[in-house]
Amino acid sequence: MIVDLSVQRSHKSHLKKSVLNQTVAVAMASNAPKKIGAVLLRKNRIVSSAVNDYERTHPVQYWAAKNAAKIWNEPQLEMKSYLHAEISALIKAKEDADTIIICRVGGHGGKELRYARPCRVCSEYIRKCTNIKNIHYSTPKGFRYEYWGN
Numbered sequence: 001m002i003v004d005l006s007v008q009r010s011h012k013s014h015l016k017k018s019v020l021n022q023t024v025a026v027a028m029a030s031n032a033p034k035k036i037g038a039v040l041l042r043k044n045r046i047v048s049s050a051v052n053d054y055e056r057t058h059p060v061q062y063w064a065a066k067n068a069a070k071i072w073n074e075p076q077l078e079m080k081s082y083l084h085a086e087i088s089a090l091i092k093a094k095e096d097a098d099t100i101i102i103c104r105v106g107g108h109g110g111k112e113l114r115y116a117r118p119c120r121v122c123s124e125y126i127r128k129c130t131n132i133k134n135i136h137y138s139t140p141k142g143f144r145y146e147y148w149g150n
Contacts, residue, residue, distance in 0.1 A: 015044075015099075015101065015136055019039070019041070019044070019046070020101070020136075020143055022039060022046065022049075023037055023038075023039045023049075023101045023102075023103045024103050024105060024113075026039055026050075026051060026085075026103070027051065027104060027138075028105055028110065028111070029051055030051035030052055030085070031051075032053060032054050033054070034052065034104060034106070035052075035104060035106060036052040036103070036104045036116055037050070037051045037052075037102070037103050037104075038050055038051075038084075038086045038089040038100060038101065038103075039101045039103075040099070040100055041097055041099040041101070041134075042096060042097050044099075047093050047094065047095050047097050048090070048092045048097070049089055049092075050085050050088035050089035050091075050092055051085050052085040052088070053082065053083040053088065054082045056082070056083045057081045057083050058083055058088070058091055060090075060125075061080075061084060061087050062081045064087060064121050064122070064124065064129075065077055065078050065080045065121050066078050067124060067128075068080075068124045071124055072120055072124075077121055080119065080121045084119070084121065084122050086100060086102060086122040086125075086126065087122060087125060090126075096130070096131050097130070097131070097132055098132060098134060099132065099133075099134035099136065100118075100126065100132050101136040101137070102118060102135075103116055103137070103138040103143075104116035104138055105138075113138040113140055113141075113142065113143075114138060114139075114140060115137075115138070115139050116137045116139075117135075117146075118135065126148070127148060133147060133148050133149040134147060135147075135148055
């Protein structure tokens with residue numbers, strides 16, 4: 001397996017290797033052309049996970065895409081109504097999360113980390129409609145961390 005998190009984990013991501021490995025496994029389970037998975041944590045405990053799904057949508061996803069299109073003045077964002085991994089995980093969660101981890105895999109054999117910072121639709125939804133402040137996402141060099149608090 002090409003994804004070796006002991007080497008790839010960014011110094012900025014303080015999450016345990018086991019949680020990052022689980023997020024990679026979630027992304028690899030996606031049947032979409034862009035294999036993206038999201039894992040939600042509350043106090044370092046997994047509360048939900050999901051993958052992107054190009055064949056399904058949800059009213060929350062539709063609203064988020066329409067809202068982001070208006071905020072960014074980019075009508076094409078409304079087309080992003082297929083179910084994104086981040087929003088799908090948030091819909092499935094039974095309790096509030098404080099952290100989200102997003103991973104994309106692809107490349108040779110579908111096992112290389114790819115860039116997975118939340119898109120504008122998901123970013124706006126996470127910032128405006130959740131209490132999530134800790135964002136971790138994959139890059140080709142490992143996982144990065146951003147704090148989205150005030």
